[in-house]
Every structure is written in structure tokens, then in C-alpha cells.
Amino acid sequence: MQSRCFPWFWKGVWALTLMAMAMAVAQAQDLKSFEQRITTKVLPNGLTLIICERPEAPVFSYSTFIDAGDVNDPSGESGLAHMFEHLAFKGTSEIGTTDYAAEKIALARVEAANNAYEAEFLKTVGRDEKKLAELKQKFKDAQTEAHKYVIPNQFTDVAERNGAEGLNAETELDDTMFFWSMPENRLELWAWLESGRLADTVPREFYKERDVVIEERRMRTDSNPIGRLVEQFAATAYVAHNYGRSGIGWPSEVSQINATEAMEFHKKYYVGANIVIAVVGDVKASEALPMLEKYFGRIPSGPKPEEMTTVEPKQFAEKTLAIREQTQPFYLEGYHRPDYRDPDDAVFDAIQDILSNGRVSRLYRSLVRDQQIAAEAAGFSPFPGEKYPSLFAFYAVPLPGHTPEQMRDAIHREIDKLKTADVSDEELAMFKTRTRADLLRGLANNQGLANSLAEYQTRYGDWRELFLQLEKVDKVSKADIRRVANEIFIPSNRTEAWIETQPAASEKPATAQQDGGAQ
Amino acid sequence: MKKYFRSYFIFAICALVFAPGTLQAQQDKPWEKIPTPKLHEFKPHQPQRIELKNGIVLFLQEDHELPFVYGSVIIPGGSRDEDPAKTGLVGLYEQAWRTSGTAKLNGDAMDDLLEAKAAHIETGGDVDSTDILWDSLKGDSEQVLSLALDLFFHPNFSEEKLELAQQQMAAQIVRRNDDEDEIARRESAKLVYGANSPYTRQPELATIGAVTVDDLKAWHHSTIGGKLIVSISGDFDPAAMEAKLRAAFEPLPAVKIAPPRHDDFAGPKPGVYFIDKEDVNQSNVEIVGLGTDRRNPDVPALAVMNEILGGSFASRMFQKIRTELGLAYAVNGSYGYAWDHPGEFHATVLTKSASTVDATKAALAEIDGLTNRPFTEEELARAKDNILNSFLFRYDTREKVLAMRVRLEFYGYPADYLETYKAALEKVTVADLNRVATKYIHPGKLAILVVGNGPEIKPSLDELKLGPAQKVDITIPMPKQK
Numbered sequence A: 001m002q003s004r005c006f007p008w009f010w011k012g013v014w015a016l017t018l019m020a021m022a023m024a025v026a027q028a029q030d031l032k033s034f035e036q037r038i039t040t041k042v043l044p045n046g047l048t049l050i051i052c053e054r055p056e057a058p059v060f061s062y063s064t065f066i067d068a069g070d071v072n073d074p075s076g077e078s079g080l081a082h083m084f085e086h087l088a089f090k091g092t093s094e095i096g097t098t099d100y101a102a103e104k105i106a107l108a109r110v111e112a113a114n115n116a117y118e119a120e121f122l123k124t125v126g127r128d129e130k131k132l133a134e135l136k137q138k139f140k141d142a143q144t145e146a147h148k149y150v151i152p153n154q155f156t157d158v159a160e161r162n163g164a165e166g167l168n169a170e171t172e173l174d175d176t177m178f179f180w181s182m183p184e185n186r187l188e189l190w191a192w193l194e195s196g197r198l199a200d201t202v203p204r205e206f207y208k209e210r211d212v213v214i215e216e217r218r219m220r221t222d223s224n225p226i227g228r229l230v231e232q233f234a235a236t237a238y239v240a241h242n243y244g245r246s247g248i249g250w251p252s253e254v255s256q257i258n259a260t261e262a263m264e265f266h267k268k269y270y271v272g273a274n275i276v277i278a279v280v281g282d283v284k285a286s287e288a289l290p291m292l293e294k295y296f297g298r299i300p301s302g303p304k305p306e307e308m309t310t311v312e313p314k315q316f317a318e319k320t321l322a323i324r325e326q327t328q329p330f331y332l333e334g335y336h337r338p339d340y341r342d343p344d345d346a347v348f349d350a351i352q353d354i355l356s357n358g359r360v361s362r363l364y365r366s367l368v369r370d371q372q373i374a375a376e377a378a379g380f381s382p383f384p385g386e387k388y389p390s391l392f393a394f395y396a397v398p399l400p401g402h403t404p405e406q407m408r409d410a411i412h413r414e415i416d417k418l419k420t421a422d423v424s425d426e427e428l429a430m431f432k433t434r435t436r437a438d439l440l441r442g443l444a445n446n447q448g449l450a451n452s453l454a455e456y457q458t459r460y461g462d463w464r465e466l467f468l469q470l471e472k473v474d475k476v477s478k479a480d481i482r483r484v485a486n487e488i489f490i491p492s493n494r495t496e497a498w499i500e501t502q503p504a505a506s507e508k509p510a511t512a513q514q515d516g517g518a519q
Numbered sequence B: 001m002k003k004y005f006r007s008y009f010i011f012a013i014c015a016l017v018f019a020p021g022t023l024q025a026q027q028d029k030p031w032e033k034i035p036t037p038k039l040h041e042f043k044p045h046q047p048q049r050i051e052l053k054n055g056i057v058l059f060l061q062e063d064h065e066l067p068f069v070y071g072s073v074i075i076p077g078g079s080r081d082e083d084p085a086k087t088g089l090v091g092l093y094e095q096a097w098r099t100s101g102t103a104k105l106n107g108d109a110m111d112d113l114l115e116a117k118a119a120h121i122e123t124g125g126d127v128d129s130t131d132i133l134w135d136s137l138k139g140d141s142e143q144v145l146s147l148a149l150d151l152f153f154h155p156n157f158s159e160e161k162l163e164l165a166q167q168q169m170a171a172q173i174v175r176r177n178d179d180e181d182e183i184a185r186r187e188s189a190k191l192v193y194g195a196n197s198p199y200t201r202q203p204e205l206a207t208i209g210a211v212t213v214d215d216l217k218a219w220h221h222s223t224i225g226g227k228l229i230v231s232i233s234g235d236f237d238p239a240a241m242e243a244k245l246r247a248a249f250e251p252l253p254a255v256k257i258a259p260p261r262h263d264d265f266a267g268p269k270p271g272v273y274f275i276d277k278e279d280v281n282q283s284n285v286e287i288v289g290l291g292t293d294r295r296n297p298d299v300p301a302l303a304v305m306n307e308i309l310g311g312s313f314a315s316r317m318f319q320k321i322r323t324e325l326g327l328a329y330a331v332n333g334s335y336g337y338a339w340d341h342p343g344e345f346h347a348t349v350l351t352k353s354a355s356t357v358d359a360t361k362a363a364l365a366e367i368d369g370l371t372n373r374p375f376t377e378e379e380l381a382r383a384k385d386n387i388l389n390s391f392l393f394r395y396d397t398r399e400k401v402l403a404m405r406v407r408l409e410f411y412g413y414p415a416d417y418l419e420t421y422k423a424a425l426e427k428v429t430v431a432d433l434n435r436v437a438t439k440y441i442h443p444g445k446l447a448i449l450v451v452g453n454g455p456e457i458k459p460s461l462d463e464l465k466l467g468p469a470q471k472v473d474i475t476i477p478m479p480k481q482k
Helices: A031-037 A080-087 A100-121 A129-147 A154-161 A184-199 A206-222 A225-237 A259-269 A285-296 A345-356 A362-370 A404-420 A425-442 A446-460 A465-475 A478-488 B089-100 B107-115 B138-153 B159-175 B180-193 B205-209 B213-223 B238-249 B299-311 B316-324 B353-372 B377-389 B398-411 B417-427 B430-440
Strands: A038-042 A048-053 A059-066 A165-171 A176-183 A275-281 A319-325 A330-337 A374-383 A390-398 A494-501 B048-051 B057-062 B068-076 B120-125 B129-137 B229-234 B271-276 B282-290 B331-338 B342-352 B447-452
Touching: A031 A038, A031 A048, A031 A465, A038 A285, A048 A285, A048 A446, A059 A184, A059 A446, A080 A165, A080 A176, A080 A206, A080 A259, A100 A129, A100 A206, A100 A259, A129 A206, A154 A165, A154 A184, A154 B377, A176 A184, A176 A446, A184 A275, A184 A285, A206 A225, A206 A259, A206 B282, A206 B316, A206 B342, A225 A319, A225 A330, A225 A494, A275 A285, A275 A446, A330 A374, A330 A404, A330 A478, A345 A362, A345 A374, A345 A390, A345 A404, A345 A425, A345 A465, A345 A478, A362 A374, A362 A390, A362 A404, A362 B159, A374 A404, A374 B159, A390 A404, A390 B159, A404 A478, A404 A494, A425 A446, A425 A465, A425 A478, A425 B107, A446 A465, B057 B238, B057 B398, B068 B138, B068 B398, B089 B107, B089 B120, B089 B129, B089 B159, B089 B213, B107 B120, B107 B138, B120 B138, B129 B138, B138 B238, B159 B205, B159 B213, B180 B271, B180 B282, B180 B342, B180 B447, B229 B238, B229 B398, B282 B353, B299 B316, B299 B331, B299 B353, B299 B377, B299 B417, B299 B430, B316 B331, B316 B353, B331 B353, B342 B353, B353 B430, B353 B447, B377 B417, B377 B430
Parallel strands: A048 A275, A319 A494, B057 B229, B271 B447
Antiparallel strands: A038 A048, A059 A176, A059 A275, A165 A176, A330 A390, A330 A494, A374 A390, B048 B057, B068 B129, B068 B229, B120 B129, B282 B342, B282 B447, B331 B342
């Protein structure tokens, strides 16, 4: 039976944490052996390259980690970072075009036509509908003209024809990641492709791709009841920080992002100092580095972008929101917590593990097994990002006949136990053991390891923190858990959200069906 | 997490395009000047195969990189074999088997013991098999193996854990119409195989309520007499492991091979089907028909055809519907093949309500194009490059090599299947593509299912000119209140 909620809440398994128990770490897996296999190089433009030699098979995986995501979208342009991610698949001045010199001129005309159309469209007074229609046609014509030079999807085509596997990218609120795996003899081709798209992005087919992204929004958010709830939940929990803003973008904003804005975002955030690239697999650092330096040296240097000034103010009013939907009930709540650099970060991981990890977890045993009111219940953190102060959230899926209020009360009782009594020695030891084992398991996968190395290098300035975090995990005490629970899990710091079932408008008012209201 | 494309749609789709064979003159192609050195020598590490006298097969795959040991027993027989009046039995069995535990150690105590060691034992169920899987750190592997074998040989199905599993399944049943995507996948498969087919019939509150502890015991007893496949991978000593597994499995009687199934696969009744969902703004369009099975010698040609239809960014469907028309984020399609029964032909497009008809027409045009727009050498070369240059990723870890060998053993395919399949892919020609497209692609035999917001779909589905849309009733039957 597969779990049905929320796979998207789990930011890569590997990103989570770790720990050092008494068990001896086999030699192949300790930090020292990794230090021998990993080479780190900061290029003159500020870009960091990490190479981890793992010659188990003649393949490699890479992860390009950009320290910018939708949290960095300028005001009025929510969804921009994600939009740019899509653009990075459209090719460069060297690939995807029949004649870049001519295409460049045509693209400038597209941009001018879009600006003219938008200027008229946004007029609040005196908009001329006839003129608007003409401008829209001119905009379309300009796109058609620019399209003449396009060789669609040539960038991805060259990658796929050369064996790229798992080719994709993800935009989170905090960051953007590009990744795939390839046979090792295509390393140089990869370096050409990847450095090219980072350094030499062309806003090709931008406005059609914007339509694609809006379809993505319809799929993930608008047409999905949990997607709708989660968007409203974050928007309610945050009053000032961008974590409260739709990551994929509010419809009015994402539908009006233009290529100029996307290229400005690129110029500011896709600079060497803001990029870490990790390569893991059958690669010899000594042989590959000179070649990689040549290609990735093309990326512009530039100052590390300034950090945002907004800090979410302390919440002092408890908030609640209810969505009445034609779907089964659901409960979600969250409490503000500090960012990932906080000394208590590992304590939050411990709380999450003890409350939520598997059939031994407190929430499963209490709500699912013993009270038999929920099909599923868990806590997760950090949400919706980790770089800035975030939320520790809980959700529960009621069994038929049970209500969101019951979920809330049962979750609160479990939270109260954390505040008033110490967790057991066994629970704490289990957290530490599992964290360590999860770290080790993650080392067997080139792609997972590349993602972790790039992420830790970005977030801590040193990939070694992936291993060193075990020390912090080991130091978590029962008193820490109780203290943090008492600080964080208080009503004034809480946002509660739930779905209440409402029959479809087309349905007759409840007659036969009274239990569960399934449609 | 927003991605460039939706990775769980790993198959392909449909067609047309910007004649990939007749591109305008391209400027210089710098990437073609980059050398491709010879790939480093690599021979996938095959597991050791041991067949016991009773017919049970063991696979041992050593991998000493990390200090873990993984194991599994695959048991033939799955949900397609359950009593239709008790549909859902296998789903309940896979839960209650593990959560009940054994007479010596109940499921809850087993959870405590294993989780303290970061170890796992889990049981699972599928359409054609069930299984028990375990993993642990090397130091705990003997104890975990003993526990797993105890659970395998001496399960202690409990009333209480069956009830818990029934409650959780009931929660899934009443929620199954919440998500548009889930409705579309489920109902389109029912159109292909039939609502009461062993492959698509769905658990209902009444059928799961009919399952008893005795049913679970009887199921377990009958299935573990089948041809079991036991596999171990990781950091272990093969001689000692073989001895332990022989001691456990050799005493069992000769395996009973289940007679082959004789299912009826008629394929869908062609036409347009519609499910109204008022709380969405995007339509889920599924175009479906019957596929084939992997033993069909045309599968390599079909695999190449799928790649051209919807298997890549350069595929006809992706190029036309997503890149050129901007009508969808999620688009895919392929002529499916399963290991031992016909798969589905399945094309999917998710598009805003207002463009439902346009997107459906575009997808149908690509499907038609398979038979009326001949394949080109350029398309063939691209599709072969895509498939063959990434073929390595089917066996780049010892774990994947083992999983494939187990699968081949389970379905009775030769151990060198991947090599012969690869050789056959290399030989596919344009003539083969045109031949299989003509032979297998019959647009007139396909069903079109749209799940979407009726009032928003303008123009209406009538504009497809494929007859009136037939409404599909997805009401969840609720048992009478007691």
C-alpha cells in the first residue's frame, strides 16, 4: 500500500542528517577515505568543482547546485527562478539555432513586442482594446519570426543521444539543481554542454515555455487538493518572508514574467561564486580537472549575491484556515523554527525521527495503531525551505468518519508529551543509529552523493559537513528535545490548516450518503 | 519541487514534428568536434545462481563496498490470482503479514528490535507476486536473516492487524476520487482491460471487509509452495550464506508451478469517455488501447518506435505538444509491453480545460502519424543512440544486475536476455518501424478518456467528432449502514 500524501515534502533523503553510534565505521566509508577520493577546486571565477572518484562502473553523475531559488524571485515576479530553470534547457548561442546572429535580433524584437503589449494590457485607465489586439498579433508574429532560427530541443537531444540518463532539474525555494548521469567517456561533452548553458543562456522560445510552466502549476497546485491547501498554508504562516509566496508563482505574476527579467535573474545569480558542481563516478580528478577548468572558467565571475534582509517576524497570533473541498478531510499544522544553521538543527531532526519515522514512531503508534483514527500521521521539517527560518509541520490523514479536529487534538497530545517528559534512551539511540545508517546507504548512489556533496558545500562551505554533522547528531540530548519542544510548539507560534469535505455543487444535498461523504 | 519534466512518466508518446530529417542548415556544430574516447572496460558482475533440488533458486551477489546486506524472497502469485469477491486480499496480506509478526516475536516487538539497528524487514504484494525483503548493517545480518526466515516460515496473522490494514485500505478507497491523476490512470486501465479484469478490478469496502485471517493464512500456505526466488546482495560470505539458505529452503517439497493464466484481453471499446471533476482547471487526457508482451519478437522495434513517439525531449509528441504548441507540461505515450501479459498503449496529455480538444487532437494526430508519416533514418538513428548509449544504466550497479536476473528468472526469460535484446535493438530498421506501426497502431481501436472540469471544457468534446462522450460513473459504493 503506497503512502499517498506528500512525497514532495521530503527534500532529498540524503540531505537530512547523520550520526555516529558506537558501531565501527568500515574503512571504505569514513571521512578520511572520502578525503582521499575527493578533490575540491575553486576556479578563478569563484565556481567550486568537487570530484569524487568512484570507479565502480564506467559512468558518472553530476549535480550543478545554484544557490538561488524562487525565494529570490523579485517582488511581482514569483516563479522566476523556476522559469529560468526551464530556459536552461533551450540551448545556447552555439546549440539550438541555425543562425544565432539573426536569431538574436529576432529575439530582441520579440521582447520589444511583448513590452508594448504588456504596457497596453496593464493600463488601468484608457486601455485601447483594438490596439491591444494588434499588439498581441505583433507579439505573435515576432515569435513566429524568431522561431525560424530554432532547432527545438537540440540541447537535450545531444545529451540524450550521448547516453544522458535521469536528465532533469529541480527548482526549490532555496536553490536550483541540474543533473544527469552519463557514460564516463562523455565527460568532456558534458562539460561543454553544462558550462555552455550556465554561461551562455539564450531566452529562446521563452513565451511558449511560460505556457508550459503554467500547465505545471495547474497540475501541481490548482488541480490538486493538497497542492491548494499547502499553498494557502504557507501563505498564511508567513507574513513577511518569501517562504510564504507560491514557489511556482502566483498566476498573475508567472503569466507576465518576461525574458528580460529572466536574463537579469541569470546575470545576478548564475555567477561563479554562486555555483557548486559535484561530479561522482569513474572520473580521475588529475586528468579531468584541467579540462573542466577550461570549460567552467567560461562562467562569469561576479560577487556572491547579497542576502535578503527580510526576516520573518515572530508570530504572536495563532492562525487557522479551512478549505471546503470536494475531497476527503485532511489536517496540516506548522510552527516556526530557526534555519538550518541553528545549533538546534539536529534536535529538530531528532524530534522528526522520533515522532514520524516508521511504525515505531510516536505518531504512527498513537494515531494509527492505538487510537485508530488516522491512516497516516507524521511531522516533517524544515518546510517550505531550510536556508531561512522555516516551519516544523505535522499532518494527518483521517480514517473515514474521523475529523481534522480529532487529528489536531491527537497531534497536540503527542506534542505535549514531548514537552512534559523526556524521550526514552531507546528512542534517542534509535534516531542516532538510523541517521548514521541512512548516511552510509546514500553513499552507494552516484547521483545521490553528487547532490549531497554539492548541497553541503554550498550550505556549509565544506562538503565534509556531510560527515561532520554526525557529531552534532550524537550530541543531541533528551533535555535538548524537551527544551526545543517547549520553545517551539506553542499555540501563538502555530498555523493550523485543514480540508473539510463539501459535496460537489452538482450533487444533491446529502441524502443517502452520510458516512465519509465519498464521491 | 518543480522539475523540468515529470519523471515518473518514463515512457513515451506520440508524434509528429518538425521533420527532424530536414533541418535547416545548422551553423557549426562544436560538440561534434569533442572526442569520445573508448569507454573503460566493463563487465557487469553476475550473481551466482544456485538451483536447489526442489526447484527453488538462490542468487548471491557480493558487493563489499558498503557494510550492508540485503535479501529477498519472491513468491509467485499476486492480486490477479485473488478471489474477485475478496479483491484487496493481497493488499491486506502484504500489510498484515509483517505487522502481525511471528509467534515468537509479534510485529510491534519486531519493529522495535529492527529499528534500533536501522534494519528492516518488509513484506509486499504486486499483481503477480508477493515478497519479503530485508536489509541491515553487516554486523546484524545473521540475526535479521533469522528473523526474516522466521517470518517467512512461521507468520502469525492476527485479527487485530488485519483490521488495521482494512481501515487503512478503506481510507484509500474513500479517497480514491480526490486526485485527478489517480482517477485518470485507474479508469483508463479499466477501459483497456475491463472493470472486472484481474488486472484492474479494484478493492471495495465490501470486498476488503470479506477478507478474514483464515484467508490470509490460506493464501500464504498455498503461495509459498511455488517457485521461490531467494536473493542476497551486499557484504556477506557466499559459502556461509549458501549453507544457511540451503538449510532453510532445501527441506521444502518440490515447487508447484502454477498453470499458465488464460486471461481474455479484448482491448477497449473505442470512443470518448468523460469523468467530470469540478475542482480542477486542467484536463487529464488518456488515449489508450491494448499493448503486447515482451516475448513478442517485435518488441525491439516497438521500443524504438516508442522512443520516437514520446520517449525523449526530441520525440514527436514532446516536440509538437509541449515545445511547439506549449499545450502541456506532462505529455507522453508508448505502446506498452509487460513481461507476461499484454501491456497498454497509453498516451497522456495534461492541458488547461479550454485547450482539451486542441491537445487531444494534437495527440491523436501524432498517433495517426505513426502509420501515415513514415519514419526517417534520422529519427531511427536518434532513437537508437538514445536507447543504446544509455543502455549501460540498466546494469551499472550490482544491485541492478541482480534485480534484472531475478526478474528474468521469475518470468522464465533467458539469463542473457538483455544482451540479445540489445543486439535486436541495434538491428531495427526504418522498414521495421513502418511495419510494426502498421501492424500494432490502430487509431480506430483506441479509447479516449478525459477527466476534467466539464463546464470549462470549451469547445466541448463533441468537437472531436468521435461520437458522444460517454460518462463514466466512478461513485464509490458505500455499504449500507448497520
